[in-house]
Amino acid sequence: MTMPILPPEDLSNKAISARITTNAIKSIKNGLIKKKNLVYLELNGCSGNIISLLNGQNPDFEYTFKSMVDIQYSNSLMVAEGEKAIEKLMKALEGEYILAVEGAVALKNNGLYNIIGSWKGKPLTGLEAVKMLGEKASHILAVGACATHGGVSAAKPNPSESVGLNKVLPHKKIIMLPGCPVHPDWFLGTLAHLLLYGEPETDSLNRPLMFYSTLIHDRCPRRPFFDRGIFAEKLSDKTCLFKLGCRGPVTRTDCPTRQWNGHVNWPIGDDTPCIGCAQFGFPDAMAPFISFDTTRVVKNE
Template sequence: MTSENGFEEIHVLWISEGMSCDGDTVSVTASGQPAIEDVVNGLIPGLPKVHLYNKVLSPTVGGEEFLAPFRAAARGDLEPFIFVLEGSVPNEKINGDGYWSSFGNHPDTGEPLTLNWWIDRLAPRAWAVVAAGTCAAYGGIHAMAGNPTGCMGLADYLGADFRSAGALPIVNVPGCPVQPENFMETLTWVLRHAAGGAPPPPLDDMLRPQWIFGRTVHEGCDRAAYYEQGDFAKDYNSPKCQVKVGCWGPVVNCNVPKRGWMGGIGGCPNVGGICIGCTMPGFPDKFMPFMDTPPGGSLSSMMIKPYGAFIRRMRGITNDTLNREPKWHHDREVLTSGYDPRWRP
């Protein structure tokens, strides 16, 4: 159903049969701003009516009842819809005599329908295509060196120049798993655009939402001041900068230290964990071995050490001064604050 400016009603077909752990779906259920329940129940102003089909969140008992809208969309009988993929895309051209991942069976032959079969039919018909999590966006864990499946991200499979039926590029929302509000905020923007109430979401050159991934972990980290002062943690119990114990925050695009994980609380560096770059296209291969000092971390921390030590000492002196009250705070019989009005009656 459409209005003059956009859709009044839209379907969200969510497949998590990519090489996946379903962690992104589970994570998204923790979102509060907005909550997925509020979106589905029509409590967010300006959005079309949303019909969500996700195997974890489905009220159906599964089987053909659950598959019905997916089959209808593949035939071209259900529109408009947003196609959400969770999990990486295996290369079915190298599957030998079997298959890597399937979603339902062919109604005539009973043979499993591969994830790739569904992508080939759903993605071109979808009004928008969204990759939920790093696996769907860039391949993630399943695409690491040595894997036998030839896994890849959705843009690797469909092509970086892919455009949906709504003329949108793939929208990547990485994270392992995806941060709940990051995904729901992005999906809400796409839905508002579908309703005609917003422009397309601005994406960077890796197809990530710019307003979410435009800054590094380090730029939003509460520990960043320790780095500037050359004060580094030697173990994970310390509140100081964790670059020397394996944190990649200075070079990773992610907003988790600012946003937190659930209800504004948590997030890797916020709770003593290092950033291992799980939102990045190069994850995990380029960030291993985890917990080793990142390349460049030793040099940068060494160069900032003398500056940081000097600044830390100067700030200590200033801090001591600022912790003393002004000398005119007294109860003697003379005013010593320097009060001297320019105008007198």
């Protein structure tokens, strides 16, 4: 940008992205920013986070993986398969890379409940892979509920003895991106921040403050109903969903303003309670997701 920005600067989305893009291109030209390698591991989970990622916009998924990083390994997206794919994973170990992990680490039987491929004729467990890659990674992102704290994979009775990433890499700093799934912006935004400015500011649980700082409850458009004690009795009611079991008061994300599916809507906007999917301990600690037998009597049902 040739002109200096004088206050009040233009705060439209277009202007902001133009400023960031121009700065980024300038930094790349001056050699201040380099494309980094990204290894995306999928462990014990449902691949929901990578599917959510495909829904990303500004930047979208294609731009991210082509222009922002050099993707070294992603079992869902790469062309190579079998040992050839694992070969790429092993090769990535030689250079510098950012490690993103979705899914929990299955501990039972020394990790045998989650095998991500085979290497030299032997099965490669998720446990081995994440220990090996985690030790050498420049940054580690735990993507989604399972990677951050075990999530659905670790729900009772947890037959695979799944745990979050921090349990197997206790001495590494891990940026936590809880959510089931993670919002594409939360992952892409954190990745972009890593590339442009280094590690983002985080809270005591290592969640980036730019996405996880505020309780849903404190920014909920239905907060006035809570404060006046006007509560929904059933799904589809337009009032506060607290009595039905809404977990907005204990969950910290920017869902009310960011919204989902291309920033169109979010659960409470569609008259269904927040289930606290981005809270540690989800899903067990957030159950029941809905309750009609509550502290108030429903007369007409």
